Amino acid sequence: MAQISQNTVDFLAELSANNNREWFNANKRTYEEARNGFEIFIDNLIRDIASFDNGIGHRTARESIFRIYRDVRFSADKSPYKTHFGAFLSPAVSKTEIHSYAGYYIHIEPNGASILAGGAYMPDSEWLKGIRREILYNGAELSNIISKKEFKSAFGDLEGEKLKKPPKDFPPEHPYIELLKMKSFTAIHTCSDDLVVSDSFGGHCVKVFQTLYSLNRFLNECRA
Numbered sequence: 001m002a003q004i005s006q007n008t009v010d011f012l013a014e015l016s017a018n019n020n021r022e023w024f025n026a027n028k029r030t031y032e033e034a035r036n037g038f039e040i041f042i043d044n045l046i047r048d049i050a051s052f053d054n055g056i057g058h059r060t061a062r063e064s065i066f067r068i069y070r071d072v073r074f075s076a077d078k079s080p081y082k083t084h085f086g087a088f089l090s091p092a093v094s095k096t097e098i099h100s101y102a103g104y105y106i107h108i109e110p111n112g113a114s115i116l117a118g119g120a121y122m123p124d125s126e127w128l129k130g131i132r133r134e135i136l137y138n139g140a141e142l143s144n145i146i147s148k149k150e151f152k153s154a155f156g157d158l159e160g161e162k163l164k165k166p167p168k169d170f171p172p173e174h175p176y177i178e179l180l181k182m183k184s185f186t187a188i189h190t191c192s193d194d195l196v197v198s199d200s201f202g203g204h205c206v207k208v209f210q211t212l213y214s215l216n217r218f219l220n221e222c223r224a
Helices: 006-017 021-026 027-048 095-100 125-147 149-155 201-219
Strands: 085-089 103-108 114-120 185-191
Touching: 006 027, 006 103, 021 027, 027 085, 027 103, 027 201, 103 201, 114 201, 125 149, 125 201, 149 185, 149 201, 185 201
Parallel strands: none
Antiparallel strands: 085 103, 103 114, 114 185
C-alpha cells in the first residue's frame, strides 16, 4: 500500500511555522508533491475499506480530500492555510451530502495531532431524531458496539457534546439515557508521527476503520 512520506509531515510542520501566502507560493511545488502523495494514499485506502464497506467504493480521493485553503471570512484567525491534510470517506452520492452520513475521517498533522475518526458529528435534527429513536428501542445494539474490546482499545469512549437533561419526550429512566443525551456520536483514534510515516500505517488505518464500521452502519441506518 502507498505510504505517507516524511516529506509530507515535514511540509506541514514548516507550513505551520510559515502560514503565509509568500512562503506557500515559494513552496507550491513541495505542497503539490505532498498532496499528490496523500491523494494516492487515500485512493488506496478507499479500495481497502471498500472490501468491508462497499458503500464507499464509489468515492475517489480527489473528491474526498479537503482543500488546504482556510475560509477566514468569519474567523479571528486569518491564517490562510490549514496545517493538516484531511479526507472524509462517506457513502454519500452527492458532494453536498457528504457530512450527512457517518464515514471515515483521516487527519494528518505533525506533533502527534494525526487522527483516524468517524461516526456522526453534529447530525442534523432529523438524523439525530432517528438515532435517538433507534437507541430508544434498540439501545443495546449501540451499547454492544461501543463496549467491545476492539472498539475500546481503538477509540475509548464515544465523544461528543451532550445535553445536560434528557431530550424532550424521552424517558429519563431509560437504561441508555446517557446515549440518548448525546448530540454527536464520534470515535477518535490518535496516531503518532512515527506511525504515520511507517510502512504499516496503511494497514493500521484499515484495521481501525474496520473496527469503526459497525458504528457507522448503525448510525447510517438511522437516517431514514
